[in-house]
Amino acid sequence: MATFSVTRPSKSRVLTAVMALYLVYTLVPLVWLVINATKTQPALFSSSGLAFGGPFALFDNIGQTFTYDGGIFFRWLGNTVLYVVVGAGGATILATAAGYGLAKYRFPGRRAVFAVVLGAVAVPGTALAVPTFLLFSKLGLTNTPLSVIIPSLISPFGLYLIWVYAADAIPDELLEAARIDGAGEIRIFLTVTLRQLVPGIVTVALFTMVQTWNNYFLPLIMLSEPKWYPLTVGLNQWSAQANGAGARPIFNLVLTGSLLTIIPLVIAFLLMQRFWQSGLSAGSVKQ
Amino acid sequence: MTSTAAPPVPAPPRRATPARRSRRQWRGWLFVAPFVLVFALTFLAPIIYAFGLSLFRDQAFFGGTVFVGADNYAQVLRDAKFWESFLRVLLFLVVQVPIMLLLALVAALAIDSARLHAAGFFRVVIFLPYAVPAVVAALMWGFMYGDHFGLAADLNHLLGTDAVKPLSDHWMLASIGNVVTWEFVGYNMLIFYSALKVIPKELYEAASIDGAGAFRTIASVKLPALRGSIVIATIFSIIGSFQLFNEPNIMRTLAPNVIGTFYTPNMYAYNLSFGGQQYNYSATVAIVMGVITAVIAYVVQLRGTRKGM
Numbered sequence: 001m002a003t004f005s006v007t008r009p010s011k012s013r014v015l016t017a018v019m020a021l022y023l024v025y026t027l028v029p030l031v032w033l034v035i036n037a038t039k040t041q042p043a044l045f046s047s048s049g050l051a052f053g054g055p056f057a058l059f060d061n062i063g064q065t066f067t068y069d070g071g072i073f074f075r076w077l078g079n080t081v082l083y084v085v086v087g088a089g090g091a092t093i094l095a096t097a098a099g100y101g102l103a104k105y106r107f108p109g110r111r112a113v114f115a116v117v118l119g120a121v122a123v124p125g126t127a128l129a130v131p132t133f134l135l136f137s138k139l140g141l142t143n144t145p146l147s148v149i150i151p152s153l154i155s156p157f158g159l160y161l162i163w164v165y166a167a168d169a170i171p172d173e174l175l176e177a178a179r180i181d182g183a184g185e186i187r188i189f190l191t192v193t194l195r196q197l198v199p200g201i202v203t204v205a206l207f208t209m210v211q212t213w214n215n216y217f218l219p220l221i222m223l224s225e226p227k228w229y230p231l232t233v234g235l236n237q238w239s240a241q242a243n244g245a246g247a248r249p250i251f252n253l254v255l256t257g258s259l260l261t262i263i264p265l266v267i268a269f270l271l272m273q274r275f276w277q278s279g280l281s282a283g284s285v286k287q
Numbered sequence: 288m289t290s291t292a293a294p295p296v297p298a299p300p301r302r303a304t305p306a307r308r309s310r311r312q313w314r315g316w317l318f319v320a321p322f323v324l325v326f327a328l329t330f331l332a333p334i335i336y337a338f339g340l341s342l343f344r345d346q347a348f349f350g351g352t353v354f355v356g357a358d359n360y361a362q363v364l365r366d367a368k369f370w371e372s373f374l375r376v377l378l379f380l381v382v383q384v385p386i387m388l389l390l391a392l393v394a395a396l397a398i399d400s401a402r403l404h405a406a407g408f409f410r411v412v413i414f415l416p417y418a419v420p421a422v423v424a425a426l427m428w429g430f431m432y433g434d435h436f437g438l439a440a441d442l443n444h445l446l447g448t449d450a451v452k453p454l455s456d457h458w459m460l461a462s463i464g465n466v467v468t469w470e471f472v473g474y475n476m477l478i479f480y481s482a483l484k485v486i487p488k489e490l491y492e493a494a495s496i497d498g499a500g501a502f503r504t505i506a507s508v509k510l511p512a513l514r515g516s517i518v519i520a521t522i523f524s525i526i527g528s529f530q531l532f533n534e535p536n537i538m539r540t541l542a543p544n545v546i547g548t549f550y551t552p553n554m555y556a557y558n559l560s561f562g563g564q565q566y567n568y569s570a571t572v573a574i575v576m577g578v579i580t581a582v583i584a585y586v587v588q589l590r591g592t593r594k595g596m
Contacts, residue, residue, distance in 0.1 A: 012402040019397050019409055022390070026413055029427045029469065032438070036430075044436040098322035105315025113319055117326065119581075128577075130560045130569050131337035132329065151329045159322065185314045214420035216533050221561070232422040239426055240540045251430070258423040265418040273411060 030262075037061060037259045041252045061256040068253055075227060076234040077260075080213060082145060083230055087152030088208040095155050095204055099162025100193055104175065117156050133221045147222035148230070152212045158204035165200035166193070202275040206268065213265055231261045334577075340570035352567065359571035368549040369572060373579075375460065376551050380528035383464040388520055390468070391475035392513075396505060398476070399483040410480065414473035421470065425537035428466045429454075433541060454542045463534050471527075475520045482516040483509060518591030522584045529580045532557065552576045 032049060038058040039047065047053020065073050102110060132151060133142060141147045170193055178188045194201070216232040223229055226237065235257050242249035341359050343352040363369055394413055398406045416424065432453035434440040439451045453462040486508065494504045532553040539546040548562060549555035552572060559569035 010402065011404050013404070015397055015400070015402050016404040019394070019403060022394065023409065023412055026416060026469070026473070029424070029431060030415070030419075032431055033423075033427055036436070047436075049431065049436060049438045049441050094322040094325060097318040101315045101318025105312050105318070107312045107315035107319075110315065110319075113323060116331075128330065128333050128337070128573070130556055130566075130573055131333040131340065133560070134340065134566055134570070135333050135336045150325065153325045154322070154329050179311075185311070185317065189318065210418055214422075216420065216422050221557070232420050235426065236422050236537055236540070239537070243540055243543070251436070254426060255430070258426055261423055262419050266415065269415070269418050270411065 033255060033259055033262075037252075037256045039252065041250070044251055044255075057252070058256070061252050062260070065253050065256045065260065068250065072226060073231075073234065073253075073257055073260075076229050076231045079145070079228060080230040080232075083148050083152060083215070083219075084209055084212045086145075087149045088205065088212040090149070090153045091155040091158060091208040091212075092201060092205040094153055095158030095208075096162050096194075096197060096201055097189070099159050099200075100166045100170075100189065100197070102159075103163045103166035104170065104172070117159060129217055129221050132218075136222065142222050143224045143228065145228060148215070148219045148228075151218055152208075152215065155204065155208050155211070158208055161204055162197065162200050166197060169196045169200070199275055202272060206272055209268065210265060231257070235261065337570040337574055340567050341574055343567050345565070345567060359568055360575065362568070363571050363575050368555060369552065369575075372549045372552045372555050373576075376528055376531050379460060379464060379531065380525060383467060384521070384524040384528060386464075387468045387472055388475055388517070388524065390472045391520070392479055392517075394472065394476045395479035395483060396509065398480060399509075400501065402501075410476075414477055416470050416472075417474040417477075419470065421533040422537055424466055424470050425534045428462070428469070429538045429541045432462055454538070454545065456545045459538075459542065459545050463531075463538065466534050466538075467527075467531075471524075475524075478516050478520050479513055482513050486512045514591070518588060521591065522587055525584055525587060526580055529553075529576060529583075 028050075035050060035052060036044060038052060038056050038061070040054050040057045040060075043054025043057070101107075102114065136142050136147050136150075141150070174192060174196075175188060178192050183191070213230075214232060215230065216236070219228075219230050219233050220236075223233065226234065229237070235254060238250055238257065239254045241247065242251065342354060342356060344355045344359065345352055394409075397403050398410050398413075403409060419427075431437045432439050434443065434449075434452075439453055442451045443449050452458060453465075490508050490512075491504065494508050499507065530553050531551045535546050535550050536554055536557075539550070548558040553576070556569045556572040556576070559565045559572065
């Protein structure tokens with residue numbers, strides 16, 4: 001019998017095979033999406049789901065997706081990018097500054113901020129959505145990009161992650177040294193702190209980015225005009241178009257549009273995985 | 288080591304006077320204030336506003352609203368539609384969340400075990416669905432469930448039956464559970480995995496010297512270290528289940544007769560507002576769900592952190 005060691009175990013084929021089964025479950029819908037985005041609308045109905053069929057129409061579908069209805073998909077893509085850059089970018093900045101402030105300063109009211117933020121996280125975000133809509137409607141903000149961007153600016157999870165990360169990654173001695181050199185608090189933040197926080201910031205940026213890119217409920221409620229829709233709300237509108245009187249189903253465009261919506265995020269995750277994974281592990285050191 | 292502003296030979300640290308020190312601590316607000324301001328606008332103000340709304344009721348004939356105190360709350364507690372939707376998400380929660388978290392736990396332990404071939408590949412692929420918007424996930428699975436050009440049709444064709452009907456009344460909740468599981472196993476796996484990564488190596492060595500095998504190590508070293516993460520993942524999943532909206536609302540297009548306007552409490556609140564203009568009652572439903580969720584999340588947190596500490 002081979003000696004078994006917990007610290008240097010041998011690879012197991014059985015375990016790998018079992019996990020491969022789960023991998024298949026994970027991948028089947030994505031493979032299905034890729035395959036069916038290559039089909040024309042009639043071929044979708046005439047061919048089997050997990051096999052190619054009919055003429056190869058992927059590029060034709062992509063072209064149609066971008067030109068259909070006066071190029072509205074392109075507009076939705078632009079809206080989504082706007083919401084992500086301003087919303088998720090702003091959320092990352094706010095969470096970084098606040099997380100650092102909470103970790104490194106003992107200011108009066110600090111405990112109250114912590115309690116209120118964590119307490120509010122337990123309140124379901126979507127339960128808040130309807131009252132937020134009503135409030136924003138009173139403020140005249142609904143059906144504007146701001147109504148989607150402003151709520152996206154808050155990421156309690158991001159705040160928590162940066163806080164834990166900053167407590168660990170930034171020694172007080174470093175701040176003291178900079179202060180003795182005569183640097184102001186803002187300058188210390190910009191020149192000393194930010195560099196130390198990079199893995200944490202990348203992690204938060206990625207998660208807020210995914211959340212904003214994938215957000216559906218909030219824009220669904222806030223926006224009434226398709227010209228402000230993000231991709232998610234637009235895609236569902238295309239899908240719903242197949243129902244009701246005078247229905248004009250465009251399933252091939254829904255599928256191709258879905259594929260195009262996923263691709264940027266998948267690429268971002270693959271490119272940035274080293275960074276965000278180290279950020280997450282560091283974040284879970286303290287419990 | 289990254290270069291910093293620290294001089295090569297640091298001067299002996301001068302202690303700041305208490306007054307200067309406290310002024311500096313106040314500057315912490317400089318960093319926290321922007322977050323707090325936006326937070327107040329997007330979290331606190333709507334909560335307060337919703338509470339205000341819940342105390343009033345629309346006058347059907349005269350227009351305007353009238354103060355009704357706790358009447359709306361009494362109405363929610365007697366509302367059969369509300370309780371039907373509540374019990375549905377409760378059932379969803381009790382079945383789906385344990386399955387999802389168990390799968391995530393097994394995946395995290397397998398990837399962390401160092402006994403898996405190509406562990407890095409598994410980690411990335413299993414996490415991938417989290418990057419897929421709920422809308423796209425629900426559309427994709429919804430089409431696959433359908434018998435037009437989905438896989439259900441292929442499967443039925445293969446088996447020579449018409450028994451596979453994921454979009455039927457009987458199967459719908461399970462079908463939605465499958466979509467949610469598919470979306471979030473990877474996310475929870477990552478939470479568990481990053482907690483496993485920071486377990487000190489010495490603990491494994493000590494376990495190994497004590498003669499512990501792989502399963503013994505999992506039971507006595509890894510699972511205790513995961514306790515905090517499991518509690519957090521459970522709380523997030525409870526909140527997620529109670530506010531279930533995206534997946535059923537999108538699949539409603541495919542099966543409008545199965546998924547009604549009050550399929551989940553959140554859909555109920557949404558449809559009260561946007562379908563029926565009953566803003567006051569909708570706000571009350573939202574508050575009741577918020578309170579129930581917060582209470583259950585709090586109880587889980589208390590139990591989770593107390594046991595075995």
